[in-house]
Amino acid sequence: xxxxxxxxxxxxxxxxxxxxxxxxxxxxxxxxxxxxxxxxxxxxxxxxxxxxxxxxxxxxxxxxxxxxxxxxxxxxxxxxxxxxxxxxxxxxxxxxxxxxxxxxxxxxxxxxxxxxxxxxxxxxxxxxxxxxxxxxxxxxxxxxxxxxxxxxxxxxxxxxxxxxxxxxxxxxxxxxxxxxxxxxxxxxxxxxxxxxxxxxxxxxxxxxxxxxxxxxxxxxxxxxxxxxxxxxxxxxxxxxxxxxxxxxxxxxxxxxxxxxxxxxxxxxxxxxxxxxxxxxxxxxxxxxxxxxxxxxxxxxxxxxxxxxxxxxxxxxxxxxxxxxxxxxxxxxxxxxxxxxxxxxxxxxxxxxxxxxxxxxxxxxxxxxxxxxxxxxxxxxxxxxxx
Numbered sequence: 079x080x081x082x083x084x085x086x087x088x089x090x091x092x093x094x095x096x097x098x099x100x101x102x103x104x105x106x107x108x109x110x111x112x113x114x115x116x117x118x119x120x121x122x123x124x125x126x127x128x129x130x131x132x133x134x135x136x137x138x139x140x141x142x143x144x145x146x147x148x149x150x151x152x153x154x155x156x157x158x159x160x161x162x163x164x165x166x167x168x169x170x171x172x173x174x175x176x177x178x179x180x181x182x183x184x185x186x187x188x189x190x191x192x193x194x195x196x197x198x199x200x201x202x203x204x205x206x207x208x209x210x211x212x213x214x215x216x217x218x219x220x221x222x223x224x225x226x227x228x229x230x231x232x233x234x235x236x237x238x239x240x241x242x243x244x245x246x247x248x249x250x251x252x253x254x255x256x257x258x259x260x261x262x263x264x265x266x267x268x269x270x271x272x273x274x275x276x277x278x279x280x281x282x283x284x285x286x287x288x289x290x291x292x293x294x295x296x297x298x299x300x301x302x303x304x305x306x307x308x309x310x311x312x313x314x315x316x317x318x319x320x321x322x323x324x325x326x327x328x329x330x331x332x333x334x335x336x337x338x339x340x341x342x343x344x345x346x347x348x349x350x351x352x353x354x355x356x357x358x359x360x361x362x363x364x365x366x367x368x369x370x371x372x373x374x375x376x377x378x379x380x381x382x383x384x385x386x387x388x389x390x391x392x393x394x395x396x397x398x399x400x401x402x403x404x405x406x407x408x409x410x411x412x413x414x415x416x417x418x419x420x421x422x423x424x425x426x427x428x429x430x431x432x433x434x435x436x437x438x439x440x441x442x443x444x445x446x447x448x449x450x451x452x453x454x455x456x457x458x459x460x461x462x463x464x
Contacts, residue, residue, distance in 0.1 A: 121154070121155040121156075124151060124154050124155050125151070125155065128147055128148070128150075128151035129213055129214060129217075131144075131147040132144045132147050132148060132151075132164065132217070133217055135147060136168075136217075136221070141168050141171060141172045144168060145165065145168055148161060148164065148165050148168075159183075159186070159187045159190050159191070160213075160214035160215050160218065161214060162180070162183065162184075162187055163187060163191065163214070163215070163218040163242055164214055164217060164218050164221065165179075166179050166180050166184075166238065167218055167221040167222055167225060167238075167239070167242060168221065170225045170229065170235045170238065170239060171221055171224060171225040171228075175235055177262055180262075180263075182266050182269070182270075184263065184266060185266055185267065185270050185458075188241060188246065188249060188250075189454075189457055191215070191241070191242065191246060192246050192247065192457070218242050219242060219243055219244060221242075222238075222239045222240075222241075222242040222243035223239075223243045225239050226239040226240065226243055232257055234258065234261045234262075234263055237249060237252055237253065237258070237263070238263075250267060250457070250458050250459040251459040253267055253459075254267070254459050254461070254464075267458055268464060270454075270458060271455065271458055271460050271464055272464075274451050274454055274455060275455075276313060277313075278311075278312075278448050278451040279310065279311070279312050279448060280310055280311040280312070280446060280447050280448045280451070281309075281310050281311075281445075281446070281447070281448070282307065282308070282309045282310055282311060282316065282318060282444065282445070282446040283306075283307065283308050283444055283445050283446070284306070284307045284412075284414070284442045284443060284444025284445070284446070285304075285305070285306055285307075285442070285443055285444065286303075286304075286305045286306070286307065286322075286416070286440040286441060286442040286443070286444075287302065287303065287304055287305075287440070287441055288302070288303050288305075288416075288438060288439045288440035288441055289301070289302060289303065289438070289439050290302075290303050290324050290348070290436055290437075290438050291436060291437050291438075291439070292435070292436045293435040293436060293437065294434075294435070298328045298329070298346075299326075299328055299329030300329075301324040301325060301326055301348055302324070302325050302326060303322045303323065303324050303325070303438065303440070304322060304323055304325070305320055305321060305322030305323070305350075305440070306320065306321060306322075307319070307320040307442070307444065308320075311446065314357060314358045314361075315355060315356065315357055315358075316354075316355065316356035316357070316358075316368055316370065317353075317354075317355055317356075318353065318354055318355075318356070318370075319351075319352070319353045320350075320351075320352060320353075320354070320372075320374075321349070321350065321351045321352075322349065322350045323347065323348070323349050324347065324348030324349065324350075324378070325347070327346060328346055334380065334382075334388070334390065342382070342383065346378045346379065346380040346381070347378060347379050348376075348377070348378040349376075349377055349378065349379075350374055350375070350376050350377075350394060351374055351375050352372050352373055352374015352375065352394060352396070353372060353373060353374065354370045354371060354372030354373075354396070354398075355370065355371060355372070356368040356369060356370030356371075356400060357369055357370075362462035362463065363404070363407040363408060363460075363461070363462035364403065364404050364406070364407060364462070365401070365402065365403060365404070366400075366401070366402040366404075366412075366446075367399070367400070367401050367402075368399070368400045368401075368402075369397075369398075369399055370397070370398055370399070370400055371395075371396070371397045371398075372394075372395070372396045372397075372398075372418075373393075373394070373395055373396075374393075374394045374396070375391060375392075375393065375394060376391070376392045376393070376394040376420070376422050376424075377389055377390055377391040377392060378390055390424070392422040392423050392424045393422065393423050394420050394421070394422050395420075395421045396418050396419060396420045396421065396438075397418070397419055398416055398417050398418035398419060398438075399416065399417055400414060400415075400416045400442075401414055401415050401416070402414040402442070402444075402446065407456075407462070408452050408453075408455065408456045410445050410446060410447035410449060410452065411444070411445055412442075412443075412444055412445070412446060413441075413442065413443055414441075414442035414443075414444065415439075415440065415441060415442070416438075416439070416440040416442060417437070417438070417439055417440075418437070418438040418439075418440070419435070419437055420435065420436045420437070420438060421434060421435055422434055422435070422436065
């Protein structure tokens with residue numbers, strides 16, 4: 079019986095489509111594949127006829143016929159989000175709702191319904207061919223409102239009906255509660271959050287200031303620093319390059335062995351250029367703690383008594399900890415502190431006044447993250463602990 083009914087509906091659907099394409103004069107027009115016309119006209123006409131049929135069948139309480147019309151529609155032109163919503167709500171309305179009534183696309187469907195246009199889900203190919211309108215969305219609201227009184231309290235069906243009836247802002251917050259943890263909707267939400275966290279690619283940029291302090295009591299003394307960090311984060315790892323300049327002269331005169339000449343001075347400008355890799359050891363929406371190791375080139379430029387400038391270089395290997403505090407949940411801006419232990423090889427230049435180790439303490443102000451991923455996590459009511 080269902081097969082006969084579906085065949086009758088499809089036949090009527092096709093008749094309306096052909097009639098709308100040929101007009102009253104009955105002129106013969108070639109039939110195209112739904113996607114052959116770059117203007118999307120065949121699908122637009124299928125959609126126009128489908129909207130009318132589905133609404134008429136529903137008004138006449140013939141849900142099986144409405145569902146058959148939707149099936150023909152989607153077979154011809156794909157399944158856009160508004161059609162998926164109607165199909166889901168019809169299942170709830172006639173009591174046939176089950177685990178196969180929706181799939182993972184429900185996440186993008188709900189986000190699109192909430193008015194979040196930034197989420198390119200599996201539907202956007204459809205909009206290349208068919209202009210989107212609100213007709214089926216309003217029809218879905220009507221079905222949801224009709225079905226809502228018949229759904230059990232604290233059920234998945236009631237959540238979906240409340241959402242598509244217009245009260246959708248808190249749906250993902252509700253789904254995150256333990257009472258709904260067994261539902262497929264909660265599972266798809268968790269899967270999407272984990273996918274975002276595992277696959278997100280983030281940029282990192284910061285300015286910093288602080289203090290560079292030799293570990294041994296030598297003539298260079300402590301120096302304030304100004305620096306910049308640029309890089310990115312991927313799958314819990316951070317990759318950055320940094321450069322800094324160290325200000326102020328040395329606290330005492332020091333001697334540089336330059337060939338057969340010893341230069342004595344306290345006038346210098348220090349610098350550092352390097353790269354580091356870090357790994358998250360803790361992260362939530364407000365805090366991030368990383369351990370990092372790096373490698374670079376250390377050095378300074380000094381001026382001797384004859385106002386001649388020379389440079390001294392050393393290899394720098396370092397290890398440290400970085401702590402970031404973001405301004406608020408889902409923020410990309412942060413204030414951070416960093417402690418770095420530097421091992422250098424200045425003594426190879428023949429000067430015994432330079433120590434090999436130094437500590438850098440830094441205050442960072444920067445921007446780190448991925449705005450698309452953060453917006454999506456916020457829309458999914460991610461709390462930073464899942």
